Amino acid sequence: MTQYNSTIQWLYDQIPPYQFKGGDSYKPGLSRIKNFLKFLGNPESNLRFIHIGGTNGKGSTSHMISSVLQEFNKNIGLFTSPHMFDFRERIKINSNEIDKQFVIDFVKKNKNYFLSKKNSFFEISFAMAIFYFKLQKVDYAVIEVGLGGRLDATNIINPLLSVITNIGYDHSKFLGKKITSIANEKAGIIKKNIPVLIGEKNLETDKVFIEKAKRESSKIFFAEDFLSIDSELGLDVNYQIKNKNTAYAALQILFENKISMEVFRKGILNVRENTSLKGRWEKVSNKPLIIADVGHNEEGFKEIVSEIKKIKSQRKIFVLGFVKDKPIKKIIKLFPKEGIYLFSSPKISRALSLKDLNLILKNTDISYQICESLEEAYNRAINIASKEDFIFIGGSNFTVSEILKP
Template sequence: MTYEQTVDYLFTRLPLFSRIGAAAYKENLDNTLALCASLDNPEKQFRSIHIAGTNGKGSVSHMLAAILQEAGYKTGLYTSPHLRDFRERIRINGEMINRDFVVDFTEKIKPLIDRLEPSFFEITVAMAFDYFSSQQTDIAVIETGLGGRLDSTNVITPELSVITNIGWDHMNLLGNTLEKIAAEKAGIIKKNIPVVVGEVLPETIAVFEQKAAGLAAPLSIASEKRQALDWKWTEHHQLQIEVAEQHKTDHQVYRLDLPGLYQTRNLLTVLEACAQLREKGWSITDNHIRTALQKVKKTTGLHGRWEMLQQHPHVIADVAHNEAGLLMLVEQLELTDYKNLHIVLGMVKDKEVEKALAVLPVHARYYFTQAHLPRALEAAQLAALGKARGLQGNTYSSVQEALDAAKQNANPEDLILICGSVFLVGELY
């Protein structure tokens, strides 16, 4: 098979969550374990960091990968979903996986694929582990796809487990209370392996404490160790954050090329993760951290985090797609100067769409659209749900058509925000 044929096979022949939703979710690790066993357990051949959470896990994963690479380590990075290119999911030192490896790997295990009928995600996890092992990475940052306990990535024994936060998402699969969702995410906690939790809620703190205590896993809460005292946007569109650390009088200042204000929370998680890695002997200096954070996008290829695509009018893309993520965007909008607000919005069917719409500003002009995948919520249905909550606008058949209309209607002092779905934002690149 050619590379194009291979990717088409992976996308069309295998259950794919981004295409069909919950039907692709497997409630056990059997397939992943079988795939890894057939490959001589590559997941045991490299060290790793495991990252879960409702929001922020992508940003935290990319920041940590950039820092480890800056510190001189050959660093793997596995994330999902991709925006445009399948190979974005699997990187080493920022470089996407080799096309030939994708083809050779798929052909090598095709008999097992035919027998096990694994999901797309299970195959890509095994591919990533085999790639990181074959390329002799020093460490790999592994982002969960969904949940934690039953996520296909949860066959590794990492150096460190990280859980960014807990919010409402995928309740049909993870549970209908924050405690149940937290318990699923806490499934990545391993015996005697330190765990960093970015933020906790009254409903979730006991879940993490009990799970960590039961496994003798040292637990640290990032938001209790450090505090963001002040922030500002620099003239180069970077986010500058002043951080105070518990029991220390000196404050540290960091600059991020990820200008979303919500990155202040992610930064605290990253800093505590680095502190835990240092305790385990990883050579990460303050200078490594500062330097890496200023070039995360360049180093790792991260896109779609309050990313400015154009000025006059400002066009900003963000992959926020659930209630908590969109609420953070609204907080940022309240601190951003603009004359009129235009929002290009598209979502997927299996999200808590009505809860998400409830936090969006009614004063904006909306351009309801949809990504080109079966899971996408039809633009007309999204518009009807939005109208019921006071969100006014028209429908468009594609994100590009919606964006073109927004640009036509916008003044140079206006702001156009594209959000609501990773897949929608992906069609911009």
């Protein structure tokens, strides 16, 4: 095992991330991260931030904004979570992941501090990102919220613009069961005298954002009031159109008309190359057509299934695995009944067990098989598929990463 791999494994063992353990690893609140950044010399000072929150699309929107700004000849720091294959995916400058030696040195130098102060894995990752961006002198740092907004570690930044993509039912255990409660938590990133952009209008949640913006003397914008972007402009699935429109509106607010449509178009078309965006309607193979997507909540699956239904294929085969805290019954009802379904569980403690999965599935009207591993499920799908079939891999970030791991 390399020194880098042993460092990351040590972190996982000492401070398991939310993506593996779930609620037990969730530590809301800003005092720990404020103190950690103070210990590091307040590297967030003088950095120019764009803060992206919301339920769905915040990762894609963050990558789009980063890509367009790179085409605008800017050096961009990008912090997102969770990662798919390697921790370093969380922290990038342009398309380059954080240097392995920097990760090793940062952990070695600061581990006594963050162990004694009981910082969360997310707080350590975020502090590392900010420290790295400061040293590398990025022009802008695009920061994706981890969970919620108001009490998320990223909320200590003072951004040029706050963006809330949309509001849906996810992480209700922490954010509340009412859509307005979730919106209130997300609205926590709206700060005094800093403009805020809302990606999607919604009668219930708009009031929450408008009232919070008013209290903070923040100018509020809605992406729908800006130019709608051509659907053919890269990432050609409908659910990404909303994210493109939000990214375009954000850049218009920040730069007015300085970023041309040509630069924006180039940034969207090159988003995968510029930012190493993974797991968003990612094409794995052409014949058979295999698509992987990390969408993991009801609203996300509505968009994904809408795209799947447009695909003309002989048969549709689904390889799915879920984590515990999702409304699986509601999600399964969204999928076409005539598909071939292969289910299993990702190899993490948060995974929905095969036993619990079967209890849910036997009350549905789909034809399914449960496999001992995701690898077995995927191999079975490959073996039964013809070149005219379609295979979808999804259910969670962990399902996609386990199957597609290099």
